Amino acid sequence: MSGQIVLLLLLIGLAAGILSGLVGVGGGIIIVPALMFFVGFSQKEAQGTSLGLLLLPIGILAVINYYNQKLIDVKVVGMMALGFLVGGYLGSKLALVISENALKKIFAVVLFYTAFKMLGFDLVAFVANGIKKIF
Template sequence: MAMYCQVFYIYLWGLISKKTNMTITTIIFLIVIGLLAGILSGIVGIGGGLIMIPMLILFLGLSQHSAQGTSLAVMLPPIGILAAMNYYKAGFVEWKFALIIAATFIIGGYFGSKFAVSVSAAVLQKIFGVVLLVAAIKMIFGK
């Protein structure tokens, strides 16, 4: 599975590398963002987007829209599969819940992205900030 992911991303890199000029600094930032998002997602089960999106905006200057689109592109199935396999092996996956959520997540993701691309970056950034704040408060002060 890991080999499949590597081949997939090498193929994608071949498609996009001809169209973009990235500095070594940008590449290093992207590697650090990916590692941090992956490690924290694996440890605490949060979506990598909670980590990636702010870092893409603050350190690489992406717009809110571009950061969210990039984050979603990263979350292609091969990434989640590897992390989920470890939880499954340890007996921590509720498959019925996961399948129902996954099916509705596809629909919600479609309509959510349609809405997101139709609003201004400022509005989108405020919505994202509120979601982060509510999640943080709930995690810190919740049961």
């Protein structure tokens, strides 16, 4: 692995860590696209690498900061972790059998939908109004 790739991977990790601590995002939104666009990973390689990061306690320092401010409900985390465990297994099984192209499109739709919702837009109304204007 070249020094340039090592530096790039460290910068991707740093950006994901900063955004994760700042707004609670990282893996899917930062790491997956960055690995694809800057390092040349396939969608599946990028997703697998991003999920590999979840196995390690990489966010522990950020979690401690939020926990110390009483901003983490441990019961909620436990319930969601159980769901994530099962969902991650099922989602990975599905991701590994569908085409790379379909997976990219699903990923893009999820990001697009999330962005619209976070901006306060009603995506269904937006699309319906767009279709009305076309026809």
